[in-house]
Amino acid sequence: MDNNPPTVPARPGDDDGRAALLDRLGSRSIVLVGLMGAGKTTIGKRLASRLGLPFRDADHEIERSAGMPIADIFTIYGEAAFRDGERRVIARMLEDERMVLATGGGAYMNEDTRGRIRDRGVSVWLRADHDTLMRRVRRRGNRPLLRNPDPDGTMRRLMAERYPVYGLADVTVQSIDASHDQVTQDVLDTLTLHLTSEPLRDPG
Numbered sequence: 001m002d003n004n005p006p007t008v009p010a011r012p013g014d015d016d017g018r019a020a021l022l023d024r025l026g027s028r029s030i031v032l033v034g035l036m037g038a039g040k041t042t043i044g045k046r047l048a049s050r051l052g053l054p055f056r057d058a059d060h061e062i063e064r065s066a067g068m069p070i071a072d073i074f075t076i077y078g079e080a081a082f083r084d085g086e087r088r089v090i091a092r093m094l095e096d097e098r099m100v101l102a103t104g105g106g107a108y109m110n111e112d113t114r115g116r117i118r119d120r121g122v123s124v125w126l127r128a129d130h131d132t133l134m135r136r137v138r139r140r141g142n143r144p145l146l147r148n149p150d151p152d153g154t155m156r157r158l159m160a161e162r163y164p165v166y167g168l169a170d171v172t173v174q175s176i177d178a179s180h181d182q183v184t185q186d187v188l189d190t191l192t193l194h195l196t197s198e199p200l201r202d203p204g
Helices: 015-025 040-051 058-066 070-077 079-093 111-120 130-137 151-166 180-197
Strands: 029-033 055-057 100-102 121-127 171-174
Touching: 015 040, 015 180, 029 040, 029 111, 040 055, 040 100, 040 180, 055 058, 058 070, 058 079, 058 100, 070 079, 079 111, 111 121, 121 151, 121 180, 130 151, 171 180
Parallel strands: 029 100, 029 121, 055 100, 121 171
Antiparallel strands: none
16 A cells, blocks of 8 residues: 655745746646736736746737727727737737736637637636626726726626636636735646646647
8 A cells, every 4th residue: 555645736836836837838828818807917917927937918919019009999990800909919929938928808708719728828717706806997997898888787798798708718716805916826726736637748
């Protein structure tokens, strides 16, 4: 009988845990998905810093490419044109070096984008409840989809439409009203469990 204790993955807050996570990650990016207000940018920056990876925000890249804010893209060209540009920008970004990538709330709804993320990344859904999301997004006025007479109802509709699709992500982490560092650690721990349970992949 084997009396040795089971091997416990190193916690990704230390150097050994970080190295093990990155080794399992290979060339893939960590892609954060979820609704506006879920904390993708805030947590993404901290996650990238902990892992020594670059952080990139797909919305910022779209704005840079278009030369205008996303709200103006919606107003001038419409949501369909924005979504097409978003799809192309994310596809291009996923061909770059591995990174922590924060995506817009609607990006993961596109089947082609989900396929590219599945091939080139590990997806993390930051899941938050309705009240948490509304409390966070009210602090900012640059959310085009909420510029209507019933932002609360719009958020509930988006949750009903998108949460089943977000549920296809590789892992889910609750984005709660804890410290940013705690949520970041939750992401690292969840990623470690996921990556150590999947079959080893070609590191290239």
